[in-house]
Amino acid sequence: MDWDRDGKDWPNREFSRFVRHRPHYWHLQVAGNGPVVLLIHGTGGATHSWRDVLPILAERYRVVALDLPGQGFTRLGARQRCGLDAMSRDISALLDGEALLPDAIVGHSAGAAIALRMVRDLKRPPKALVGLNAALESFKGPAGFVFPMMARMMALNPFSASEISRWLGTAAGVEYMIAGIGSELSPEGLALYRRLVADRHHTDATLAMVAQWSLDGLQHDLPSIDVPTLLIVGEDDRAVPVSGSVRAAARLPRAELARFPGLGHLAHEEAPEAVTARIEAFLDDRL
Template sequence: MTSLAYRSVDVDGLRVFYREAGPADAPTLLLLHGFPSAGHMFRDLIPLLAGRFHLVAPDLPGFGQSEMPPREAFDYTFERLADTIDRFTEVIGLDRFALYVFDYGAPTGFRIAARHPERITAIVSQNGNAYEEGLSEGWNPIRAYWQDRSPANREALRAFLAPETTRWQYTEGTPDPTAVSPDGSTLDNAYLARPGADEVQLDLLGDYRTNLALYPRFQEYFRRHQPPLLAVWGRNDPFFLPAGAEAFTRDLPGAVVRLLDTGHFALETHAAEIAAAIEEFLG
């Protein structure tokens, strides 16, 4: 049986919740979740890897069980998310670790990697984008808000927060939607329903444009430091295209790319395959 601990830690006055499993002296893998989820998205992966790795899965500020400060007290930007998780790793004593990045976790983790390349042993990108060609037309409504931050364009983004949209993100692109448990999307929708969570998420959708502006910096980090990288993606993701996975090889000739017949939340259907790929890659 895997021993899994659920902890919280104070990070400069902000409470960050995290899951931790595996031997403390084993190689560490920092698991960074995406929108609109939390560390619970790794619930199937963690038991499969905990025998060989030290696994740490924090909830980003405003997500899951981590604290969601009011917007007037906390800037909900990706730079601030990265600042918090960067400090989180220092507070709990992570000196060197591999990154598992997904969706929002990618620009968060890549910021940390570019700041501290000496700390990063490897990167696993599961539908975690760093290239323009990885963005599908599904981003068009969000791009419209970047270009014109009108109340109408912001209001249009509320469709991304609807319960049916969350469930769609989990099932779209999967060969058999009935194989996707409703547990993850139901929990995500409960978090989204908290008072104020909608405005937090709209702020982050608006700030995502800053990630695109940093793509050249992330790519320079890849070229200069050549971190070992495994891109294991659901090929049918409606937001992040396979071209984004393949683009890593442009800057990292040794990158390993594996495309799976599933969608955005690939762990819901392919946790065993992804765990095996990680063990082979990091082993």
Template structure:
């Protein structure tokens, strides 16, 4: 296996000045998923939203190590590339799981955590992505990624299906016109390993940073029951359960999420 693409080759969006805030998207998404958050947050912070390889417009390799540990190390290298010694993290789903790993392993580098339905309390890979892990069906599913499967997937991710507009579908589907990227995402899915809940408990016990937990009450991908499990084991975390919201709170309720993040980080980073 080879290393993930060098941080100097990653695509990312950046706006604003002030304390650095790194936005980490979920599996199958990209910096596009933060389109409603970048400008409002940039009034208060230096906001950076990378496309985590092999997503978005960052390089996609069919030989790279896409384990969570390798992705977390790559994010740290990305911060080094930007000469950012310490940053706050906001992560959705897979991005939330990466944020937790970084906070545990590099506590001096991570100032605060905003966790939006983080992939932490899983007992299995979400069924939405499970077909990509299978030997034969996975290849077929990878070939169909794009305009065919993405509208269906977004109707599961979002609670309010009227948000699945042609523009949103196009934003998610565009990167997957590249066959190599579709196959690289399949590789990532096949390399994902679910930590036993006992190990997740130990991970959460070792998080010392201030944290806020945001979850959609109607999340069909990672049910809200996982939110309460995490909250019980991350006692310092503030908790926001958003009604009529699914698995992408930053997209479905951007005004509420932006306010939560701004209020939380303004307090946390000034203490």
């Protein structure tokens, strides 16, 4: 993704900054004052996913959103560091270096797994965690087919990122994927996802993340993560079943579950005001 070309009208552009912290060149958005709340998007996403959430939270908190390595506008500096453990360590080091250690972390999908892993890697643990349709088990439905397929294609064909970008970077391709995970987005939201997946560098980094992803260690550690955790689920999510969050909540020592009927995997993009209000109510008691 090219900032001058693709970032001209990027959501919340006025809060964007770029930071070189080994091994990557990071795109961050920082807004507001107060306790630090970190937002981590899911696989194949970017800061645009928080376009309506960030301004609301920034009225009360210092909100930090970032693009994962190689995705969105963060430039990938080391391809082998796209797995869960490596990303957790690299993000933790980045935030420490920028004096932005989070008091709370909100993660969507795979971002929720990163948030839980960061409890181990941060210099001090956060006071609260929120997982939105947390991907703490294997993907199901269309996502369960597409993501492993993407990883296999990457292993077999080094040019697969370009092929997948051509396949998904159409209006029909993006609409198929978004509908397949149970969400309905505005034309603006769909256009932003088209912009992302049409970029082969973004798609290549997403493929690398999928190929290196393993939840085995995190699953083992869930009972030892003694941080208040809210797991929010959209009951129409077709990528991450509600049952996965129910099982995770039972294993996490201090977890609670909130259900949103009628919303899918991108619940915070479909109903940002309602979802953010639930996040704020949870954080108010802990920050």
